[in-house]
Amino acid sequence: MRKDEDGMLELIHEDEFETIVPMIGIMAGMDLRSVGNYSSSDSSEELVKKKNVSNMVSNALTVAFLRKGRSAGMKEVYDVLIEMRIALVKSGLKPTAELAEHLIHSLSQYGTESGPFFAYYNGSFSINMDNWFFILEQEELVKKGALLEVVCYGVLQRIAQICFLEENRSYPKMVVLDEAAPLLKSELFIHYLDDFARRLRKYYAGITIVTQYISDFHHNKRAKSLYAGMSYGIYLEHEHSKIESLDNDGLLNFGEFEKELFKSLRKTPSYSEFLFKHRDISIVGRLKVSSTEAALYTTNPKDRKFREELMKKHGISKSDSLYYLQN
Numbered sequence: 001m002r003k004d005e006d007g008m009l010e011l012i013h014e015d016e017f018e019t020i021v022p023m024i025g026i027m028a029g030m031d032l033r034s035v036g037n038y039s040s041s042d043s044s045e046e047l048v049k050k051k052n053v054s055n056m057v058s059n060a061l062t063v064a065f066l067r068k069g070r071s072a073g074m075k076e077v078y079d080v081l082i083e084m085r086i087a088l089v090k091s092g093l094k095p096t097a098e099l100a101e102h103l104i105h106s107l108s109q110y111g112t113e114s115g116p117f118f119a120y121y122n123g124s125f126s127i128n129m130d131n132w133f134f135i136l137e138q139e140e141l142v143k144k145g146a147l148l149e150v151v152c153y154g155v156l157q158r159i160a161q162i163c164f165l166e167e168n169r170s171y172p173k174m175v176v177l178d179e180a181a182p183l184l185k186s187e188l189f190i191h192y193l194d195d196f197a198r199r200l201r202k203y204y205a206g207i208t209i210v211t212q213y214i215s216d217f218h219h220n221k222r223a224k225s226l227y228a229g230m231s232y233g234i235y236l237e238h239e240h241s242k243i244e245s246l247d248n249d250g251l252l253n254f255g256e257f258e259k260e261l262f263k264s265l266r267k268t269p270s271y272s273e274f275l276f277k278h279r280d281i282s283i284v285g286r287l288k289v290s291s292t293e294a295a296l297y298t299t300n301p302k303d304r305k306f307r308e309e310l311m312k313k314h315g316i317s318k319s320d321s322l323y324y325l326q327n
Helices: 014-028 044-071 074-090 094-106 147-164 187-203 214-218 221-228 240-248 256-263 291-297 301-314 318-326
Strands: 173-177 205-209 233-236 271-278 281-288
Touching: 014 044, 014 074, 014 094, 014 147, 014 187, 044 074, 044 094, 074 094, 147 173, 147 187, 173 187, 187 205, 187 221, 214 221, 240 256, 256 271, 256 281, 291 318, 301 318
Parallel strands: 173 205
Antiparallel strands: 233 271, 271 281
16 A cells, blocks of 8 residues: 555545546547536436446546556556456446446557557656646647547646646636647547636636637537637638538628628738637738748748758758748
């Protein structure tokens, strides 16, 4: 048994179950909560199943922590679940044993050494969050399916813990999710993100969600709720046909005047217009950058390819290559 510096038995704080249980649920493709945090909207049979699985996960977490302390990973949780299933079978509790078997199978990617995600959740937490400005690069995670949701969930929850600390509440904070389309499709993740956004507002913090298309917010009810509840919206140029299609499908929620403002947006090599919307206020703005900034931040594939070829051909730095793009 592990004890703290005061000689007391060290256990996982009960509040932490509200974070860890749902995260393991996302790993398993299940909508789980801590045992006492379920909505009565579920059917009684479904509610019993979810509570049983949540209870298994909570017990497995507790035992794994008692055995290995803070070095416990998903392997230890997975091993405990296997032990629990064996005990359930021996006790003749077949339905609960079947739930445990399904959970074990669903978590094998994280709990077995041959699993593709084993390395991510076994070992010490390696993300440095001491700096208040940091970026989680999603490019590699996007290629690994549900791992993106699990990692983002864990990082957001850690951010929430930092925001809720008394000494941090007076600082303005912003969490930005760029290229959010893959996450908006996940009802499990968006269920959490919607709740996260509501709680964050109480602590002088906000969330910005960036995606290519308005329709990305209409994959599920929770994503729609996020879109409907936004305080500020910034819209870039869209094709007129897409604007009309969104409007016809009831996804735009713009008045006729706002829709025409949206259609009026233009993008040129020297500036890009945007529509800023806050409650009943709609304003068209223009983002104009210097030639150096335009060359540095361009997303035009031809410009980027030209810059890379210049750097390779002449052995020059990125900043030097920008001179040629400006002229």
